[in-house]
Every structure is written in structure tokens, then in C-alpha cells.
Amino acid sequence: MAGHKTLDDLFASGPVDGKKALLRADLNVPMKDGKVSDATRLTRLVPTIKDLAQKGAKVLILSHFDRPKGKRVPEMSLAPVAAALGDLMGHDVAFAVDCIGDAAEAAINALPNGGVLVLENTRFYLGEEKNDPDFAAALASLGDIYVNDAFSAAHRAHASTEGVARLLPSYAGRAMEAELTALEKALGNPVRPVVAIVGGAKVSTKLDLLGNLIPKVDTIVIGGGMANTFLAAKGLEVGKSLCEHDLKDTAKDIMSKAEKAGCRILLPVDVVVAPEFKAHAPATTVSVDAVPEDQMILDVGPESLAVLSGHFESAKTVVWNGPFGAFEIPPFDNGTNTAARQVGMLTKMGELVSVAGGGDTVAALNNAGAADDFSYVSTAGGAFLEWLEGKPLPGVAALEKAKA
Template identity: 65%
Template sequence: MAWKTLDDIDLAGKTVLMRVDINVPMENGVVTDATRIEKIVPTVKDIQAKGGKVVLLAHFDRPKGKVVPEMSLAHVQGALEAALGSKVVFAADCIGAPAREAIARASGDAVVLLENTRFHAGEEKNDEGLAREMAALGDVFVNDAFSAAHRAHASTAGIAHLMPAAAGRLMEAELRALDAALGAPKRPVVAVVGGAKVSTKLDLLGNLVAKVDHLVIGGGMANTFLVAQGVEVGKSLAERDMAQTAREILAKADDAGCAIHLPIDVVVAREFKAGAANETVPVHACPADAMILDAGPATVAALRDVFATAQTLIWNGPLGAFEIEPFDAATNAAARAVADLTQAGKLVSVAGGGDTVAALNKAGAANSFSFISTAGGAFLEWMEGKELPGVAALG
């Protein structure tokens, strides 16, 4: 779809309302990971370079429409100033006199930080009145919060329909990477989907089999597909009541010409704990008293061959119980194979989702992927083929 960027709008002398995701982890009132704050800096600097005054709109945690002091964005003011290298003026509300006065006080390269949008009940209801009060504060709206783009909220979708709107640099990079992965990808395309349950990723699997050439299924989800094919998986996590659904997905993939890849060997153990005694067996030989906790080396070798044929790869979810050694081996090895192909210029690789980012970081492969999305729900809904209200509003 078409959407404007910072290059499409005149920002000189304009007050720019910039929606960001600075919902950062905190401990005892101190930001413990400023990654999300650091990622908005390029857009802020670009707006300033084009002559615009930056006013930040953001949510923090889940106050459910009430003022909760511990969830005030005042707590991130210092971390913002450190990342931006400039003064941040805080407003005690995101609408009305407090917001207007803070914007009027800000001069030079000072940035205005408005209070938590979710302190207003109308935010999550996409209340038009609230959106209009926010819009009245500025001239242009810039959305740089892809991670909140799947929410039709007043500060993500509502406001974008009321004033000139564009994607910030972070949002722009995300959308371009996602379009390269599924919108208009270079083929063949491989999707790696892992995780515990098929039931949570039905829409995702249904969408992917119609769009990719190869679909790799790992984690507990793979066990459900194995059960659907009559393979005994012992005491492994599996949704046996989803077997028919799994068979329907396999049939849909076959009709679409999408090759499904399941484990051909597995790592099994009797205990689910770090360093548990384990063995590698063919996928049809899982002992009745054991659990499948990872894919085996033969599976990884087969995946390397699949990856080597691809030009585009999208990854969501681990191949095994990656949090616990040694059941992280398949995820680590497969991730490094993708990283190596990407670094060699042979593959465009895009990954996203909470567990995915953690798994790729653990494998030491994240920095070598073409693009890593830190958006959880928004990334998944995009993979499912759903329209994202915060993105659609920019069109």
C-alpha cells in the first residue's frame, strides 16, 4: 500500500506530533533497557533538521484509562534527554492546557514529551473527541510506532485521519522490510514458524502457505503436525485435538505448491530441565515415556539445504525449547546458517516476535539478519495478512 514518509511532507515551521513506542522496561524508576528510546532518535533528528518541532505521543504500560503515577512517562524523561542529547519538556497531560503550554515553552531543539495517552479511557476506544484534542496540538502527524500499529487507538489511527500524516524513519524501515519479505519478495521464499501451539498461529499458517514456497514448522507446533500424520510423540507437548486442522493446513499447502518441512530427527528427554539426559532419535522413534524438546542435527542439515535455495526468509518462533540448554541447539544452528547466508548477500532475512528476538540474540545471529522487528503483536498480525489500522491510516 502507499504511505507517505518524512520526505513527502513540508515540516518547516511545523509542530509535529510523533507517535512513538517508548514502553521501556523499568526497575525502581530507572530505565533498564533504552533500546526503544534509542530507535526513535533518527526520526526526531530528521524532523528537527527539516525545521519541525517534535512533540512525542506515547503510551506506557496498561493504566486502563486512569491516571497511575507509576506509569507516568515522566519516568523516561531523563533517558530520553540522554539519548537525544537535548532538553525534553514534559507535559502533565497529552491534551489541553498542560500540553499547549509545554509546546509553547519548548524552544530550540527541545523535544516535548506528552503524558501517557492511556491515562485517557478514550485512547484505546479510538475516541474521535480525544483524537481531535490531540490533533489540535500540532500541524502534522508522524507515526514511528509500528509495534502499536495493530491497535486502532486515538493516538495511532484516529489522529492520522485528522491531519497530514506520514511514517517516521523507524516505521518506514519496518514497512519496507516487511514488504520485501512478503509483499513483493524475491523467490523462493522460506518461512520458519515455531512456538508451542498451532491454535495460536492458525491465521498465520493459513496465510503463509498461500504466499511462501517453503514453510518450516518447529517447536511444539511441529509435534501437533506429526500427530496429524500418525507419528507417536510420547509425552511431548502436542494439541491432539488440532490434528484435523493440521491436516487441513497440510492439504492447503499441497494445493498451493508450498513445501512443508517437519523434523526428521528429534532430541528427546524424560525431564524438562537444563542439562537433562537426552538422546537423538529418528522422528518415528520417540520413546513413549519421553518428550521431544528440539529438532535434531539431521533436521538442521536439511534446513540448511532449504535455506541455501532461498532468496527471502521470514522467521517467527524457535525450533525447540531454546530457553534451556542443550535444547537450543537446532534454533542456534539454523539461525546462524541464516545469518551466514545473509552476510554473504545470498538471502534477505526478516524476523520478529518476542521469543524470536530472544532466540536469535541468544544464538548470536540477530545482528546479521537483514531486519529484526521488535514488534510482537503487530508483526504477527502483519504475517497473518491482517490490515494494521495504524498503517492503513497513513495511506
């Protein structure tokens, strides 16, 4: 994408041997019993670290972890994550007990060219989340160049994501570059037709997203609990299902705006119902106009999946956010699993570009065994959602306006 520089631009500008590269990563990874339980974010960071280290740069990694609120909380130290990153890379990764000041500088001075150092949790300082100029300057003083490889933190205007980028020559890392490229293909300049899948529990959490998608895509597939609100808005009974009845008028307005924009809203035509939200609860498939009052909708039915299949086959781009039903428990994972596997298969066949992300989406696609078949699956969560909503991302904007 235009507007920011990449590592290729950095390397083309001259040697980086001996230069101190401040690398903003997202090391806020899941932990269990003091160990990293999901290293996906660390794995995606490795190419950028290797590129910089192999060129002789000192790689100085900045990251937040959890919410210490400006206090030094031992349980929120990045030391265990640094050790896990070292295991992943197959060599020692140094650790500094602070992210600014004498301790950080001493650790940097002791680091050889090509070495990797994780600096302590930036959120141990209140200045991080406040984007305090003095704290940003203290961070920037440690480095010669700045590389942001943390798209998942790009929606926050913090000192280490936004402030530093304005003080040093700044570049997008490999993971950031890949994410921005995928997003451009998905909505910036997509190959049409574009199908957007928007699932989740509540319409109220997806209003901005739907408003942004309507003029940009050809079809919006509404799934999950939020589909029930749209069905109710059309005068259908949804039994005991999760439904925001107070937003029926809002749902009608969304459908009206979509019709005027030439964007098709696709709702289920049949659903899987059960008397309770419980694994292996007795399930029945019914038409959407025949939902019993003592049952709740927990998944889409086979006729809905057949309609959806036709849209996937004619699509060239699929953007996916949110599951179709209660994917966490069988048999109500069938709708999400079936649809995800078809999108993955069509992607592998070269028939479409598929980009997914946000919250439960990654877990749902992993549950279906289809995540690896998509063109790109974002682990960014909030940043991915804000991008879908059309909101500016401070961490990306800062790269585009960065110091030359």
C-alpha cells in the first residue's frame, strides 16, 4: 500500500548494520501457568526480526502486556514472553528490566549487532497510554529507526504506536505490511463481487461496521444472534432466541439503506433450533417462519447454507467477521464449519480472495479447520474491527506521516 515505507525501503536506503531498530510488536499473548499458550503473534513477528537482525541491526522490541495501569506489576512482565520468543527463534533473546532509562540503555549497549532484546512492558508507565510526548521521546532516544509490526495495536494512539513514529524514520514491518495489503485487497480495491459475512451476538455492536460495508460490498450475509433481530424486524417470531427487539427499527433502516445502495442483505431461510443452549441439546431444523415459541435459534439450516454456497461460488472476494451460530458447541457449529470450509476450498482453488478476522472469527475458523486455507486471517481483534468500520487507525496514520 502507498503512504508508508516498508523494510524494503529501509534496506534500499543504506546499510543498517549497527543501527538500533525500535520494533513495536504485540507481545500481549495468552498465558497459562506462566507460559505462552498461543504463540501465533510471536510466529508472525519472526520474519521482521530475522530481516533486521540478519542485516546487523540491534532489534529492540517494544510492547505492552495486559493492563498494569502505569504500575510495575510483576505478573505482567514481558520476561516470560521474551523467553518464549527465544525458544521460537532458536537462540537467546535478551531482556531489559525497563523500557526506558539507564537499565534499558545498559541492555542495549551490551547487545551485539544482530542481537534481539525485549524491553519491559511499556504500560508500566502511564505515559504509554496517554501518548505522553516526554515518554515517547524517551523511547525514541533508544533507537535510530522505528518499525511497527503491531497492526493489532494500531487502533491505539499510544506513545509506542503513534508518538515514536513521529520522532524517528519509520517503517512497516513484514506482518504489518501483509495485513495492510490483505485489507486493501478485501475492501480498498477488491475484485467483485464482494460478499461480507457479519455475524455475532448483537446488532448494536456492529452498527458502524454495517454502515461502512453497505456502500462497499455487493452482499452482506447476516449471521449469529444478530440475524434474529433482522428476522424479528421482518415480522417473524424468534421464540426464546437472543434478539434485540428494541433495535428492530434500526435493522429495518439498515435493510432500507442497503436496498437503496444496491447491496443485498442475506438472512437465513431456515434455522436450527433447540430448547436450550447446551451441547448436543435436541435440535430441530425449521423454516424461519416456523420457530416455536419455546425454542431458540442456534445455527443456520441446510437450505440457508445452500443459498450461501451459491453466493460464495459467484464471489471473487469474501470478508468474514463473526460466526453463524453457537459454533462453540456441537451440533450448532455445523453452519460456520460448512461455510468456512467452502470459502477455504474456493480460496485454495484460486477462485476468490478471503480475508477474515475479529474476535470469535479466528476461533471459529480454527474450529472448522479452515483458517490456514483463507488468503489472510487477522489476529488483530479490535484494530481489524475498527478498520472494517472505516475508522482511521492512529498507528497506521502515524507511519504515513512519519519523519523521513
